[in-house]
Amino acid sequence: MEWRDRGIVLNARRHGERSMVVDILTQQHGRHGGLARDSARLGGALQPGSDLGVHWRARLADHLGHWTIESSHVRAAGLLDDAVRLAALSAACSVCLALLPEREPHPQIFAALVVLLDAIEADQHWAALYVRFELGLLSDLGFGLDLSRCAVTHGNDDLVYVSPKTGRAVSREAGRPYADRLLPLPGFLTGRAGAMAEMRDILDGLILTGHFLERHMAAAAWGRVLDARGRLTTRLQTL
């Protein structure tokens, strides 16, 4: 049993003296684990966010299997000195690791993660992209939010709230009586003409996706993501 694919490292934990159990989000095979030998030689290639060409091999399909790294691009290397972008990379990998089921292909999530990590690396509009990435992740797993029209009036004008129960957008007028119980909907997520993502909008976006991630994730998995997302939110607040 063997295959070759492209993948992004989500996490690597030490196994014995020279090996690591590495979780990789692959393009065609989804989130997949495996053992990587000679971890000291591989060095930075096994850091979260690294873009690898991998070869997975096992005697039986349900075995853990072994990774052979055939090519690598270590994204983390250029981010180590930048606390905010490092926190974003860490949070994106944590969310994927905690949320995606093992060995289930999610090519759209893979593509979105590559775009997000490229933007983080290039330091271009990545914060808004991060919020969109989490929304896409929720959608791909079947928990998508309907931000296209108001749940009450069915119109698509002036959408500024989201119902924390249904995940549907609510217009300013219809939501006014319940404003304190609704989640804010940043303009850049509705595709409103001229809506630019200010930092306040990004933070509102993270509150929105965080609410639904917490709701749909197992408590233990959410606990693992909470720290990484919390660190990102704190860093963004200081910008």
Next chain:
Amino acid sequence: MGGPEIERLIQLLSKLPGLGPRSARRAALHLMTRKDTLMIPLNDALSNAAARVTACGICGNLDSIDPCAICRDNRRDPKLLCVIEDVGDLWALERTASFRGRYHVLGGTLSALEGVKPEDLSIGALMARLEESAGEITEVILALNATVDGQTTVHYLVDRLKALGLKVSRIAHGVPVGGELDYLDDGTLSAALASRRAVGS
């Protein structure tokens, strides 16, 4: 094979880093055939270490005295404090003999995925130590691994240390001595370029 004593010895030796069952069997045989010159002295050394070695109450280093020999050494520069992940890193830095300050062992690095939080590390003890030093420590050197978790910990510590008004530095990342650029991975080369410094001025 031998009796249960030998099996037990092999089983315990195989738990040591770098030893598997096969090498543990070889080590056990080696010990038993050199009982007087190796096995009994090793047994005494292990008993002594188990009875006397503890973690230093100040820095977290392992020593038979508390505070440890490094913390007690008056010839060390009291202004410099080097923060490291574990005692293995302290030993590595001591081998270089190029650092004459004192140390603080964190006991790990922050890791969201492994569930390691600031309260799981000796960060509280570090902050208390710096506050109690009453200005004696003037520079904190963060010598943590060049990994995502290591540098996340560095950024967290920088934020915490800002309030104390100390000089905070980190060790350089880049080309190792004897390293040839052609053989370096792109990540190390990028880090080396980013950390370049002026020469000849």
